[in-house]
Amino acid sequence: MNKVFVELKEVVGGQVRFIDTRFDLARPLAGREMYNLEHIEGAIYWDLEQDLSDMAGEQGRHPMISKEKMTNLVQQAGLSPKDSIVIYDQGGSPFALRAYFLLEWAGYSNVHVLREGFAEAIKVLPVTDVKPIIQHSEVTPEWKDELYVDLEKVQKIVVGQLEGQLIDARSAVRYRGEVEPIDPIAGHIPTAINFDWEQLKNDGQFLANEVLVEKLDGLADKAKPVIAYCGSGVTAAPLYASLKEAGYENVQLYVGSYSDWIRENEVETE
Template sequence: MGKVFKTVEEIQVDQVRFVDARFDLQDKAAGKQAFENGHAPGAVYFDLEQDLSDMASGNGRHPMPSKEQMASLFEGYGLTYDDTIVVYDQGAAPFAPRAWWMLKYAGFPNVYIVNGGVAALEKAVDFTSEVTSYALSTVYFDWQDQLYAPREAVKAIVDGKVVATLLDARAAARYRGEVEPLDKVAGHIPSAKNFDWEQLKEDGMLHANDALRSKVEKNERVVVYCGSGVTASPLYAVLADEGYDNIQLYVGSFSDWITQYDVETGTNE
């Protein structure tokens, strides 16, 4: 998949389309308010719940939107496959990676994440409160279905019909089933390993480390998940940036899995 993260020095700011994906799970209006207060020139705003999830679906807490919903979003903002798209959030957060993954799933070839988020980007560009309008685009989408793992594909792994590693991006205590603040069942998808995505944070940026590299080999097929497909996104993005090329995101994640199947507790490490 190639390079995912870019530093501000690597971005030609006058030749890209910016996407602002800031969000706060505790204050759901905060991201949009931050965008309205000031954003990168020409940026458009993708809201985690209004744009990057289908909250009317019952398939988890931040369910996968339909292809039609995603097409409407991307074309509505005038994006094309010729664009270089640069996504940012508050930095070392899961929201830009979620937007990045959905754009890659929709086939956009040149999409990157600002490593360091707003704090880094503000050093390179003058933020503005002016909102840019774009003409609708028409995109002949080349959907990258191989990037996505639906529930049935994960069940095939659990049942041993498909060989792949399930990697749970949640905190270890949630993975082991000792606590569960959000979902009605505690534990993890059977056979899954655990790698807390918070371990990727370093000085407001996201980076791979030796602990991650030792967890999964580059030749493995890896399916990442979390509680609702949000915090698994940075884990996916970092693996992709490291050159892992056989990875999938289970967007429904644990909150979708438990609607149909049993879980296990403890650890597989």
């Protein structure tokens, strides 16, 4: 079982590298503003759109970043594969988990996401408005490309050429094509099943491990690959991480997600 989430009591007093990923999809500058105002002492800031996505790309609304950009990101952050890294956001949000996925893809194994959000963290951890002085590193990521699924692979899964169960992390009404507030076409990727990522959290934090196991057990065959996707690849990250936490061994993420799929492929509704 993969331990993704960590609780405050486990990081207090430890030698931890913090990454602040607070963000607001409606106000893209809000996360940086919150960080500049106050953040956990020593934390660096990674922005969903400036750092964790390639907004100039065409593969969905929050496209996957390149290996070059990810390498540059970890080098500028001075992150070593030996570091104990804890990522946080405002709590119960997908942003820290997007960073978690990218760091895991880059070969970092000692990475966790704070189960509680920033508001709880500042009750026990020192905060500051001072940005840390970071010594850049020359680290070379050891890529885990098996975690990342692109459009071509999803197409093969849909037609049965590759084994895998697609899981749509959006709401049931969006999955069924009854409502679509963002994308121009309503529906879901053929063969996908649905599990709304909102079920994974409560009161600003993600559910405890035993509750995640109960909720996700039996959702799909654990002997087969499971691939999480959503609208733009952001809210799929909590489902990706929670499946790992719940004991699924072969979990992957389609970062392009539905917004990438509908550019040139048919959809299903039900």
